[in-house]
Amino acid sequence: MSISYRQRGKKKTWDYRVFNTNGKVVASNSGFRTKREATLEAQEIESKVAGGLVRTDATLYELWQVWFDLMILPDKDLAKSTKNKYQTRGNYIKKYFSGQKLSDIRFSTYQAFIKECSKSMIRSQVGRMNGDIKRVLQMAKKDGLIFSDFTEGVQIYGEKYRKRQEEKYLHSIQDYKVVLIYLKSKFNYMKSVSPFLLYFLFKTGLRVGEGMATSWDDLDFEKKLGYTYRRFAGDKQEFCSPKTPTSVRYYPLSDDLIIVLQALRKIQDRVLSERGIKNPDNLVFFDYRYGVPTNTAFNKYIKKCLIALEIDCQMTATGTRHTFASYLLSQGVDVWAVAKILGHKNIKQILDTYGHILKEKLEYEFEATRKLVDK
Template identity: 30%
Template sequence: MARFVKRGKTWQYEISYKDENGKYKKLRKSGFAKKGDAIAEAGEIEANLAKGLKVTSKDILLSDHFEQWMNVYKKGKVSDVTFRKYKNTLMNIEKYFTDDTIKKISRTHYQEKINEFSKVHADATVERLNTQIKASLRNVIDEGVIPYDFTKGAVIKGEAPSVDEQDKFLNFSEFESLVNLAKERLDPHFASRFMIVVAAATGLRFGELLGLTWDHVDLDKGTIFVDRAWDYTETQDFVPTKNEQSVRKVPLDAETSKIMQSFKSEQRKLFQKMEIKPKHDFVFYNAKEGLISNNAANKKLKELLRQLEIDTPLTMHGLRHTHASVLIFKGVNIMAVSKHLGHKNLAVTMEVYSHAVKELEEREDEHIKSIFDDIYKS
């Protein structure tokens, strides 16, 4: 039975229990602003103890625990780009949870730190921090190192401005105008416009586009084989795809295949004339600067949008989102879209494109109604 004591302005609980050797020990924790908070946490711990949870004395800094967890469970298991996100989370843990250990963090204290982090970060960033910390705690909870999940019930609400959902996409008419403008005046000296055309037609990630070589493009069958990406931020070398599902064949329509065939031919002639011999037979390679930078591609995209008088702040990543939204808008099965994009699972697709899925559902609702309207008429 837990005992509750008020110490100054905060509450403390004390739980008596038997350790694995049958000896009685006490587990104490203080710092609760309300007695109800202490009662709730103590109740959860007692319930776990009744199930056989072993309470240990091991305690380490949250930052040390997270670093060990990500190196054991994530390093080499996820792409370099994704692993950098875990490293970024570790940096934030070190900054905001400097002296906090995994056994001494209460839910209230954790929420206070999350609130502090939320003041200068957007929703998605706060959500990622919380999600990754929560994931790292599963094993230590199962092993009885800590008696409960202090992230449970955390309120996630970033206060920093983020890009509005509508700003990440073009509507169908704008997308159509962009593609048709981008394919005009393609020049093998500069591959940015060409990349925008192919990105719009395939929905490939920027790293996948950058790492694409001509031997992975089958223009006769109209397919692109994606089995790697290019790490343009650190190693400047090929890296595995973001996940296993990202290894895939992406279809090419007839017009895009024709554009790519023409560009390839012109590129071959130019490179031979200028005696340019890239280390790899890259599809998107500038005659002078080499591989396109993300900044250069986004700059060219911005220029084209300005010519069209479209004020949406679109990036190459946003172009991928637009590609997917167009497919959903045109009625392509959401599972096929998920596979086409190389998403880890369908849940990712449903979350990212919830706006488009909702529109599709509303349209299907009308379809469902019409089916039964026809039945009654027959």
């Protein structure tokens, strides 16, 4: 095995590449301030590869752990929460396959594993599990291990959604407008910042974490634009990287939303000043008592609002994004524009996820269809 180091770019940062005995790259990373930092990580990885991947009797979990240490853990572009999800899938592999050697796993054994996964995971989660294992096997092959690819031809099971699609969003434009009016009646910064945040999400379509991470510096009231480039994990109270590169984007602010935000800023500044409380990240939805709401507390508030309005819907905070997207589509906003506003790279996910039509628009289209076939 061997390691190469390079110093590149305007900032003169260091990178490394670890090669196996066949001369193929098995690990790499970049952005180190000194060669010593790069060397320490590269040598640790080289040691793990030498002591793990070359073993012909390695278990699937042992190989997964090496892959995680080499390819996932050092990746500075992945959020901590994302790495935790990889770790959770790794734990599932460890539990199911226990000490089973890679060479002993057959197609039928693996298909049974996928079937078992589908009992507790939705289909997309099962697909991610299968994708991880495929990448583990690809790495093992590059390192010279010989085995049968038991993932080839596997069938992915699982429900498409954990909730019924219609439970994820408000069902009508009327409900949407009623909720917005109700939230305005609850605006009271001294009691809670949650109605302001919920109103903001319903008016922008931002992800919950994106809304929580919004600072006053991200809002340009003159240009009527907001900017999002990160997320905030409410339960962990920490900032995370954006979900995808296209998640970094500008989005429009309506006039009435700007009025609400300007009023919020005035009272927030006054309350924090009077109490000598710091808002270190200059966050818009900063509660003077608790900081940023947790995801659990925020979802409880949403449920409370829906019960008060007698709206039969089981949506969580994610439903604000679904409702906003559906509303735009129902009002004839171009699907490409909706994709841009929501931070999707193409329209496929928009149509798959948000393509349901709100009640009033559906009734309008039904009537238009009747008139057409009457001719």
